Amino acid sequence: MTGPANSARDQTVLGVLMLDTNFPRPAGDIGNPDGFDHPVIYRRLPGAVVSRIVTDKPLPDELVDLFLENARTLEDAGATVISTSCGFLFPLQARLQAAVGVPVITSALCLLPVLREKAGVDTPIGILTFDAERLSPHHIPDDGPLVIEGLAHTDHLFRVIADDQAELDQAQAGRNVADAIQRLKSRAPGLEAVILECTNLPPYRHKLMKNNGFSIYDIHDAIKHLQNAYKL
Numbered sequence: 378m379t380g381p382a383n384s385a386r387d388q389t390v391l392g393v394l395m396l397d398t399n400f401p402r403p404a405g406d407i408g409n410p411d412g413f414d415h416p417v418i419y420r421r422l423p424g425a426v427v428s429r430i431v432t433d434k435p436l437p438d439e440l441v442d443l444f445l446e447n448a449r450t451l452e453d454a455g456a457t458v459i460s461t462s463c464g465f466l467f468p469l470q471a472r473l474q475a476a477v478g479v480p481v482i483t484s485a486l487c488l489l490p491v492l493r494e495k496a497g498v499d500t501p502i503g504i505l506t507f508d509a510e511r512l513s514p515h516h517i518p519d520d521g522p523l524v525i526e527g528l529a530h531t532d533h534l535f536r537v538i539a540d541d542q543a544e545l546d547q548a549q550a551g552r553n554v555a556d557a558i559q560r561l562k563s564r565a566p567g568l569e570a571v572i573l574e575c576t577n578l579p580p581y582r583h584k585l586m587k588n589n590g591f592s593i594y595d596i597h598d599a600i601k602h603l604q605n606a607y608k609l
Contacts, residue, residue: 388415388457389415389416389457389458389604390415390416390417390418390455390456390457390458391413391415391416391417391418391456391457391458391459391460391600392417392418392419392420392448392451392452392454392456392458392459392460392479393407393408393417393418393419393420393451393459393460393461393462394420394422394444394447394448394451394459394460394461394462394466395408395419395420395421395422395461395462396421396422396425396426396427396430396462396463397421397422397423397424397425397426398426398427398462398538398541399541399543400537400538400541400542400543400545401537401543401544401545402577403545403547403580404580405579405580405581405582405597406576406577406579406580407460407462407576407579407596407597408462408576412579412597418451418454418455418456420447420450420451420454422443422444422447424440424443425440425443425444426541427463427538427539427541428539430463430465430466431463431465431507431508431511432465432511433510433511433512433513433515435468435515436468436469441469441472444461444466444469444473445472445473445476448473448476448477448481449476449477451477452477452478452479456479457479457480458479458480458481458482458600458603458604458607459473459477459479459480459481459482460481460482460483460596460599460600461483461484461576462576463484463575463576464483464484464485464486464506464507464516464574464575464576464596465484465507465511465512465516465574466483466484467483467484467486467487467516467517467518468515468516469483470482470483470484470487480603480606480607482596482599482600482602482603484516484574484596484599485572485573485574485576485594485595485596485598485599486504486516486517486518486572486574487518487599488572488594488598488599488602489502489517489518489519489572490518490519491602492570492572492594493519493521495570496521496569496570498521499521499522500521500522500569501521501522501523501524501565501567501568502519502521502522502523502524502568502569502570502571502572503523503524503525503526503561503565503568503570503571503572503591504517504523504524504525504526504571504572504574505526505527505554505557505558505561505571505572505573505574505575505578505585506525506526506527506528506574506575507527507528507535507538507574507575507577507578508527508528508530508535509525509526509527510527512525512527512574516574524561524564524565524568526557526558526560526561526564527557528553528554528557528575529553529556529557532550532553532556532557533545533546533549533550533553534549534550534553534554534577535553537550538577547580550580550581551581551584554578554581554584554585555581555584555585558571558585558589562589568590568591569590569591569592570591570592570593570594571585571591571592571593571594572593572594572595573593573594573595573596576595576596578595579595579596579597582595
C-alpha cells in the first residue's frame with residue numbers, strides 16, 4: 378500500500394512497521410498515507426498486537442526477530458527510511474538500525490536528545506503517551522526532568538486502541554487528547570516542548586496547539602528530522 382508522491386524532489390520512500398491492528402487511522406496517523414508527500418510502504422506484523430508491544434517489559438525474542446525480519450523486507454522493497462507505528466518500540470532503535478542499511482526512526486521519543494540540547498538540563502520536557510503506566514525508563518533516551526501524562530484508561534480513544542475497536546468517534550477522541558494535555562499543563566505550567574509518543578495522537582495535534590504556549594513534536598517531526606540529517 379502506498380501514498381502518492383506529491384513532490385518530484387522528495388525521493389523518500391517511507392517504510393512503516395505496522396502493529397497488527399484494525400482500528401481506524403484518520404489523517405495524521407502514521408498508518409494513513411494521506412499525511413505524507415512521498416510514497417509509503419506498510420508492513421503489518423502478525424501477532425504484534427498492542428497488548429504485546431505497549432509494555433514496560435522487554436519484548437520477547439520472537440517479536441524482536443519479527444521486527445528485524447520485516448525491516449529488512451521493507452528495505453528490500455525500496456524503503457529509504459523506516460519507522461514504526463508505535464512509540465513504545467524505541468527500545469528496538471539500535472537493533473533495527475543495525476539490521477538495515479537505511480535510516481531508522483522508531484519513535485518520536487528519538488527527538489528527546491535534540492530537544493534536551495535546546496531546552497537545557499534543568500528544563501522539563503513533556504511527553505504525552507498512550508499509556509503512562511507502561512512507559513518506563515528504557516523507553517526514554519533522556520536523563521533530564523520530564524513530565525509524563527497519558528490517556529485515561531476509560532477514554533474512548535484509549536479503549537479503541539487497546540481493544541482494537543472498528544469504530545472511532547474523532548470528536549470524542551479529540552476531547553480525550555485535549556483533556557490529557559490539560560492535565561500535563563497543570564503539572565508543568567511553564568512547559569515549552571511536548572512530544573507525542575503515540576503515533577495515533579497526531580490527528581488531534583491542531584487541537585493541542587490552540588491556546589498552548591509550547592511546541593509539539595510527533596513522529597512526523599522525527600521523520601523529517603531524520604530526512605534532514607541524511608539529506609533525503
